[in-house]
Amino acid sequence: MGGIGILPSKPEKYHYQPYNNINNNNILRIRSSKFTLCSSIFVFLAFIIFFFILSPSTSSLPTKNSWGGPEWEKRVTKSTRHNSPSGSPLTVLVTGASGFVGMHVSLALKRRGDGVLGIDNFNRYYDINLKRTRAKVLSRAGVFVVEGDINDVHLLRKLFDVVAFTHVMHLAAQAGVRYAMRNPNSYVHSNIAGFVNLLEVSKSANPQPAIVYASSSSVYGLNSKTPFSEKDRTDQPASLYAATKKAGEEFAHTYNHIYGLSVTGLRFFTVYGPWGRPDMAVYLFTKDILKGKQITVFESPDGGSVTRDFTYIGDIVKGCLGALDTAKKSTGSGGKKKGNAQYRIFNLGNTSPVPVSELVNILEKLLKVNVKRKVVPMPINGDVRFTHANISRAQRELGYMPTTDLEAGLKKFVRWYLDFHSPLKNKNVW
Numbered sequence: 001m002g003g004i005g006i007l008p009s010k011p012e013k014y015h016y017q018p019y020n021n022i023n024n025n026n027i028l029r030i031r032s033s034k035f036t037l038c039s040s041i042f043v044f045l046a047f048i049i050f051f052f053i054l055s056p057s058t059s060s061l062p063t064k065n066s067w068g069g070p071e072w073e074k075r076v077t078k079s080t081r082h083n084s085p086s087g088s089p090l091t092v093l094v095t096g097a098s099g100f101v102g103m104h105v106s107l108a109l110k111r112r113g114d115g116v117l118g119i120d121n122f123n124r125y126y127d128i129n130l131k132r133t134r135a136k137v138l139s140r141a142g143v144f145v146v147e148g149d150i151n152d153v154h155l156l157r158k159l160f161d162v163v164a165f166t167h168v169m170h171l172a173a174q175a176g177v178r179y180a181m182r183n184p185n186s187y188v189h190s191n192i193a194g195f196v197n198l199l200e201v202s203k204s205a206n207p208q209p210a211i212v213y214a215s216s217s218s219v220y221g222l223n224s225k226t227p228f229s230e231k232d233r234t235d236q237p238a239s240l241y242a243a244t245k246k247a248g249e250e251f252a253h254t255y256n257h258i259y260g261l262s263v264t265g266l267r268f269f270t271v272y273g274p275w276g277r278p279d280m281a282v283y284l285f286t287k288d289i290l291k292g293k294q295i296t297v298f299e300s301p302d303g304g305s306v307t308r309d310f311t312y313i314g315d316i317v318k319g320c321l322g323a324l325d326t327a328k329k330s331t332g333s334g335g336k337k338k339g340n341a342q343y344r345i346f347n348l349g350n351t352s353p354v355p356v357s358e359l360v361n362i363l364e365k366l367l368k369v370n371v372k373r374k375v376v377p378m379p380i381n382g383d384v385r386f387t388h389a390n391i392s393r394a395q396r397e398l399g400y401m402p403t404t405d406l407e408a409g410l411k412k413f414v415r416w417y418l419d420f421h422s423p424l425k426n427k428n429v430w
């Protein structure tokens, strides 16, 4: 998918064909004025320089893709070898493995003896060194992260040729609600086109894997009934990010219905913890508080507090493993459905919403810094006022039970943050 509108989602897919749609009269007019031609060339060059070199909209594009060859295949195979004395180990392709959730889930699977292969395009949406360091941690644990994009159909087919994956844990996405206003095409590229590509390759694989994929609490959008239940409406997204995550759920349903793919969607609620994302509140607040900067805390237009159902990464990992372990096999083969396949969707939250102002209070205590704060009305940027998960379905069917409260989880985050950013730390130890 080359992207919508005039902005490219990937540079190599953007073919500029300036003369195709210009009729003869226009050509004559252009020829009659050298000045117009020169200025057109100038504008065109300025456009190219802005969008391909200077524009932040290209900052999340993949850097390079390098894969293939016997050595590479050996690493792929080795990474997916099982090391489980009992039970029936899984063979899992984890997309977005160098991301926050992806790293933790991959490590947990590997530690219990499953075969795990990661894929990640290492885009520059946030600090790429953090992603590279996570990949190093994974490599040391025996998990190879292939550098590539889930839109690369040849790469995905190759991976399925080399390895008979039993499961796909799909976490790759363009995340973040606010960035969607700056670079909508990166969301369409990863969350829609990339997901459809992954489903296409999975449905044609033999055997078909079971798919567990990350959705988001953001799909509840303007829903005001709390706590959010999987039965509530999800057709009022408040951000483009939410719209693409909801679209992902619909595509997953379609592939389940037509091709017999077993699919499970997990709606994560504001995940935080060690190795967390630098674009999220917990990380940003910690960074600014330590620098002595003023913290901006949003309140809702009616003066009420903005609250989030902050969920600790360790609990989310347990939910992901629960979903993988209870996923039934897909029923299709050779791209054809042989019977109805499992279709599920679960909230994974903490079911204990906390005002963002309280989050700042806890960080203030843990960091031992007096926080300067400014309370301002929440701008209309796609963020919602509150989230709160009803998790009874996940409790019942996945055995999911979050056990880490915000203070305990933040303690672990702060310890990791200070260690990771310590100037004394030799980065090679990660």
Ligand SMILES: NC(=O)c1ccc[n+]([C@@H]2O[C@H](COP(=O)([O-])OP(=O)(O)OC[C@H]3O[C@@H](n4cnc5c(N)ncnc54)[C@H](O)[C@@H]3O)[C@@H](O)[C@H]2O)c1
Binding pocket: 095, 096, 097, 098, 099, 100, 101, 102, 119, 120, 121, 122, 123, 131, 148, 149, 150, 151, 170, 171, 172, 173, 174, 175, 189, 190, 194, 214, 215, 216, 217, 267, 268, 269, 270, 271, 272, 277
């Ligand atoms: N962290 C949260 O609070 C939260 C909440 C709700 C939903 N989610 C969802 O959970 C999943 C994981 O989120 P995260 O917080 O770990 O985000 P993350 O950005 O840390 O991880 C996503 C990873 O996917 C990779 N990626 C993006 N597009 C790709 C592509 N086209 N091909 C290959 N790799 C690609 C990125 O480089 C990144 O490493 C995402 O699907 C996200 O939408 C996260």
